[in-house]
Amino acid sequence: MHTEDTEVGAESDEFRLPRSRVANERLHSLIPGGAHTYAKGDDQYPENLAPVISHGSGAHVWDVDGNRYIEYGSGLRSVSLGHAHPRVIEAVRREIDRGGNFVRPSIVEVDAAERFLATVPTAEMVKFTKNGSDATTAAVRLARAVTGRPRVALCGDHPFFSVDDWFIGTTPMSAGIPAATTELTVAFPYGDLAATEELLTRYRDEVACLILEPAGHAEPPPGYLAGLRALADRHGCVLVFDEMITGFRWSEAGAQGLYGVVPDLSTFGKALGNGFAVSALAGRRDLMERGGLRHSGDRVFLLSTTHGAETHALAAAMAVQTTYAEEGITARLHDLGERLAAGVREAATAMGVGDHLVVKGRASNLVFATLDENLRPSQQYRTLFLRRLLAGGVLAPSFVVSSALDDVDIDHTVDVVAQACAVYRKALDAADPGPWLGGRPVKPVFRRLA
Known part of the structure; x- marks a missing residue:
């Protein structure tokens, strides 16, 4: 298991998250669903591969096992400037010192x-x-x-x-x-x-x-x-x-x-x-x-x-609006998303799964669909894909970008996607993704039974 000082991700099929697994058990014993937002639940991730986060900075987060990930969809799309953005943190700290x-x-x-x-x-x-x-x-x-x-x-x-x-x-x-x-x-x-x-x-x-x-x-x-x-x-x-x-x-x-x-x-x-x-x-x-x-x-x-x-949250909002206006953040989000979408589509096509891994949405708000051999939406193929992304150091329930991403992050993501697509192709050829799932498939948030 690698630490914060090593390269992003782990390429082995034996990728494991032992500390996260223990932390998830603690979460479920105290918090219904194991999270305060259903979309963050471990049922949204491959079995035993739901990282529990230690901290984040910019476009990266670290889990309690010491793995570093490039993160997409940060905070369910809320962290569009990246974690601990200096301008926002400065505004928040200033107001906290004055009472909230x-x-x-x-x-x-x-x-x-x-x-x-x-x-x-x-x-x-x-x-x-x-x-x-x-x-x-x-x-x-x-x-x-x-x-x-x-x-x-x-x-x-x-x-x-x-x-x-x-x-x-x-x-x-x-x-x-x-x-x-x-x-x-x-x-x-x-x-x-x-x-x-x-x-x-x-x-x-x-x-x-x-x-x-x-x-x-x-x-x-x-x-x-x-x-x-x-x-x-x-x-x-x-x-x-x-x-x-x-x-x-x-x-x-x-x-x-x-x-x-x-x-x-x-x-x-x-x-x-x-x-x-x-x-x-x-x-x-x-x-x-x-x-x-x-x-x-x-x-x-x-x-x-x-x-x-609360004054610190309102200060954060004002800092966000100023940053967007002065730094052209919306345009940057679109530029990053366009580059990511093009790279993912090219990688998927090159690996023969261009019709099965579908990137869609506005460039600043990209999602992906995973389709089976009959081009139907598949939670099993989503599980396979997420599993390979996690092993490569990419935490991506979606491809929603933050402005903290850089070209190196995008390039690494596309490389990991290409590796995941190679496995995707094998599963399609076998007409059975089961051997690559590592457990139960991920589940939709809205369902009647747990």
């Missing part, structure tokens, strides 16, 4: 609000909180309040919106959620305006909001977002853009800034704090003020969290 939470608003709160609204000028007011679920649920609550309507229409093609009942009740993990709650959530397909209008007509005057990620793994069809804006206006519902992922990675002002379509409400998080806990609900003043004190209508309990405006 008071009985009245800190001046940092208004500074952060002004900075955010300068970055996202399509919004007029903003309220900060700690996680994306609180922000999206606040948007739904506000939409219901201002429209007086009960139903939520979400884009069924997007994987996650909130931990709260209005969304989780629509997934296979719906245990504990009353059917009456779930029935109030309906779904529309991305890119299909006719189907969405049919839904709004079927539930005429019942739908409070349309909520969706404005873009996903493919670009919006021409005119789609503008058409959705018009549909929402015509049917009197609130248009909500979930910009948790698209915020900063598409443009500093999110997808709404890139595509020029303004939602009524939008939610930001993930990249906003570079790993620090901060998210935001932003939008039209007349809507947002319903959660305030300067209106004559019924009050909306919009967002009210003890830790929502």
Whole structure:
């Protein structure tokens, strides 16, 4: 087993993580699921090859066994500048020394609000909180309040919106959620305006909001977002853009800034704090003020969290926005992603698996699909692929880049991918990836049974 001073990765089929395995057992004995986020669970990794992280710096992390990895998808896409980014850490340390939470608003709160609204000028007011679920649920609550309507229409093609009942009740993990709650959530397909209008007509005057990620793994069809804006206006519902992922990675002002379509409400998080806990609900003043004190209508309990405006997290957000603006981070993310995608595709094609290992998504937000011999999505081939990446020192549940990556990291990743693709080809030729799995296959996050 190599240590921090050795080369990245381990090429042997005997790659093992004994300390991580023990740590995972400790995690499961104390924490349901062994992690505080299901997407970080060890069921998402090959059996006994789920590294437990010791620390990170830039684009690299080290596990408790001493292995160093090039990391992708850092912090579930939240760490877009790399771990322990100096500019962000400096801002955080400065505020921590001044106190972090008071009985009245800190001046940092208004500074952060002004900075955010300068970055996202399509919004007029903003309220900060700690996680994306609180922000999206606040948007739904506000939409219901201002429209007086009960139903939520979400884009069924997007994987996650909130931990709260209005969304989780629509997934296979719906245990504990009353059917009456779930029935109030309906779904529309991305890119299909006719189907969405049919839904709004079927539930005429019942739908409070349309909520969706404005873009996903493919670009919006021409005119789609503008058409959705018009549909929402015509049917009197609130248009909500979930910009948790698209915020900063598409443009500093999110997808709404890139595509020029303004939602009524939008939610930001993930990249906003570079790993620090901060998210935001932003939008039209007349809507947002319903959660305030300067209106004559019924009050909306919009967002009210003890830790929502911790000064160090807001300082992190301001530092992130400054870094993006001054250093051209969004452009760098796209450049790195384009180079990585081209290298992976070339390696896969050279090894004869170009139709089976598919890289897709915007360059700043790349994912990959693993397909079997019949070109069907396969958790078994994903397991094989992840296993070889880990052994080569690449931790990549996705290929989502951070700006801390450099050319050496990309080159090494492509080399490891090529080696993994050689094994992939062997498994395809055998029509059986089983001998290369090392145990049970990885599992989807959303499933009914553990």
